[in-house]
Amino acid sequence: MPAGLFHENYRNDERIFQTCFVKAWLIAFLIACALFPLIGSKYMISIMTEVGIAIIACHGLNILTGFTGQISLGHAAFVGVGAYTCSILIGQGAPFIIALPMAGAMAALVGMIFGIPSLRLRGLYLAIATIAAQFIIEFTIRRWDSLTGGVEGMYVEPGTLGPFHFDNRLQLYYLTFVLAVAATIVIKNIVRARSGRAFVAIRDRYLAAEVIGVHVFKYRLMSFAVSSFFAGIAGALLAQYLEVITHESFTIHQSIDYLAMCIIGGLGHVLGGIYGVGFWFILERILEVVTTNLNTAFPDHITWFVSIKEIVFGCVIVLFLIFEPDGLAARWRTIRAYWKLWPFSY
């Protein structure tokens, strides 16, 4: 808490943003994001859209894995459920405004079904059960030709919302931006209210949670539902972004990437998803440049540099697990606490 800040009622003390300074920074950041397309290239805009989508998906995974402590390796599959639900509904002529929440709801339903094993399983065993979800959903997408187009995938009709058409990259960017901000607000609100406290209680000590009256199984399922709902929304946006979806966009590889982003950003921190995704995409861009430069510098050894991305990402995750298991969010907190008192450290 900053020095010299005194509250006179509980409502002020429960506020998210305690000082005007923080609020000003936040507004500046939001304006920067909103004005970004004016200066950004088309390529940058689509990258930022991808970032927004990943943030929504990671917030979902953070609720489940970070706050409720249930490791999930099937998150991309739930994203896939959302993507296909939205695309199929739009294909059937449903308006986007209905298809989008339906994508979330469908993913939430499927997520709850695959969350049922959490009644008995926890930790690594539950992780294995979620891998089963990943493979079952992927298999269904591949084989249910009449509904999903099978291995060839399906073409996604662009959604429209009033005057907006989301085959326009700029409008899709703004939609993603608004939804990502909304997702962040939602996750913060959940965490500071009754349900979020119950989630964290289950993560920290599920037996004690039961004694104080938390219905553990109900809240585990609820956590799966909320998490998958986020995944479904992210999936619907991803489908709009990709324009053609196949099962290959929703593999276990992608699930692990989401988990890695959450770990890097900070499991169990509201802003963890944002930091993690930001870090991930920036590193990806840097590696892209490095690889291209290396390829042009050593054209005879192109094969050497193919896996550079995977290797670096692997190392980064290991380093984070060793040196900052709480992720960038915790690191940021430490840095802030240090500078708050600088140069008088006590």
Added chain:
Amino acid sequence: MDSEKIIEIEDLSLAFGGIQALNGISTRLMKGELSAIIGPNGAGKTCLLNCISRFYTPQKGRVIYKGDDITHLPTHAIAKLGIARTFQNIELFKGMTVLDNIKLGRHTFLKSGIFSDIIYYGRTIREELKLRKEIEEKIIDLLEIEAIRKQVVGTLPYGFQKRVELARALAMRPEVLLLDEPMAGMNLEETEDMARFILNVNSMWGVSIILVEHDMGVVMDISDHVCVLEFGRKIAEGPPADIQKHPQVIRAYLGEDQKTHSRL
């Protein structure tokens, strides 16, 4: 004192494989009473509490709370009835702040669902503020933990963690409080503080308390009724003054010949 029984334990037996942890225990807790359960290590004291708070299901016997049989209710339903407990090894939510831990105590009595939580408006915000006010003004004030309320529980010293656990139990607005060794590992000053808190809760809030404790000085000083267990059996029961003179109790604690040095 009101002579109404609030908890009645009838012929309770619990076995783990071949080990008979509890063997036909019958006892009771009067309304407004502070009752202690004592006994050597492994006597089944914690097992008895675990049966009441429904961690364990006894093979035989019944637990009756206010006239209703609660022996087979699910664990999470017990909190709603007004039975709160603390644990021997602290069972706090280590990653959360003190305030959040205490707020969790009221979980079952809050009504806001996930949908109003998402927008943090209406019922949620009203409940949250009311809860905060109650916790601050009743519990945090009573237990003297104002200074640490925003700290993460995992970083606190042991004595404070014990207090926070009591605070969380009090947030449940219990009618019965089960305390499992609240003074274990504390120095004299902390023990006295804790004893004062327990007495305050008992007399000011009218909460009936079952206390499991090894510190005989405390038990004999503050409890109204003492029940002694040994190897899963009840060997004596009654007011502290009688228990101190009970020959079987002295034998269980000290062996046959050392009556002269009894701490009882």
